[in-house]
Amino acid sequence: MTSVHIWQRRLEWFPPTRLTKKHEAGYRFYSTDKLTELLKGKAGGDLLIDDADVEGLLRKHSVTAYALAGYSAAFKDTLSTSWDVPKNRRLVSPSIRVATDSMISSWQRDLSLSHRGFNVERIWVVVHFNGVEPDLGRKDYPPEIVELLNLLEDPVADDVAKQSDPFLIPTSTSGREIDYEAPNLKAQSRLANPFPINSEAVRLSYLSEPMEEQDVVALFNELRGEGLLSQFEPVFFSGSYVYDSYLRYNPAAVSERIEAVLPGNTAALPNRLREGVAEFKFRAHDLLPNIVRELKQWSEIRWLVCWTAATTSRTQGGLTMHVSEVAEGDDAYAGVTHIATLDAAGEAVIHVVALKTLLQKLGAWPVM
Helix, strand or coil: CCCEECCCCHHHCCCCHHHCCCECEEEEEECHHHHHHHCCCCCCCCCCCCHHHHHHHHHHCCCEEEEEEECCCCHHHHHHHHHCCCCCHHHHCCCEEEEECCEEEEEEECCCCHHHCCCCCEEEEEEEECCCCCCCCCCCCCHHHHHHHHHHHHHHHHHHHHHHHHHECCCCCCCCCCCCCCHHHHHHHHHCCECCCCCCCCCCCCCECCCCHHHHHHHHHHHHHCCCCCCEEEEEECCCCCCCEEEEECHHHCCHHHHHHCCCCCCCCCHHHCEEEEEECCEHHHHHHHHHCCCCCHHHEEEEEECECCCCCEEECCEEEEEEECCCCCCCCCCCCEEEEEHHHCCCEEEEEEHHHHHHHCCCCCCC
């Protein structure tokens, strides 16, 4: 893991080729003069009415700031190791914090980064004040200090993101770059791995073995059309909303074939547990980066539909996800093949429908 010290002088120009898109994170130091310049025209609060009020408060307390920005969620792991706090994710989560009298206060607030693209940037800001008493957990800073923090967090976060961008390794929200090849060539390469489905067991028209998330969505709906997963009734699917879909579970629609291999136990299932969020992933553990980046909340997801579900544990960003296969009839929902848990989520579980495992149990896919 590498980081880059981005100096203000260098940022006057685009970085040389040898430094572009090479680094996990970049940082900037903001002097009192720089903050004064950055906050010009931003005043207008209850106490800081104009630029003179802002500059007066900045200079009174010799306010400076340090900001770090990165694209990689794995940078949390770097900070956890460096600061020796692997079990305390709050200490390494992107946020704005306050330093006073040579100590970092317990005061902390999440940065609102939604307008910067679902928290793709990971941004940390520490603001240092001279002559301000540490809050010692009371969260009772003077109101003009809190107003100044509100005023400077967006300009500083925007500036460090903009200035760091030329240096940072780009990643998509899935952690993979978008690929492109001629459609017919891509189709031919996919057809080289045909879908070895036993048509006597399940009638499906998919031609190639699943290799990505959209294959999972398509197969799920084909299996619904065949009546094998008709108990999951979609309310919506979305490619732009934070969650992929919302389903309603109908125990009366469970097919006899599913009852024979993965029956549900819905006798005492309250109505509030018969609907909820469903996520789609190629592998079950592909959900973990979304949780680490805080793009999605574990406790809000009821079902995860995937192609494969390895029963090994996986750790990223201080979080460990466990997946275990369910025995026949052990889960409340018919058709569920695995259960996923998260160390930091307590008793909250996600019910996993691994389509490959389901097809194997139906005798429609070879067991390797």
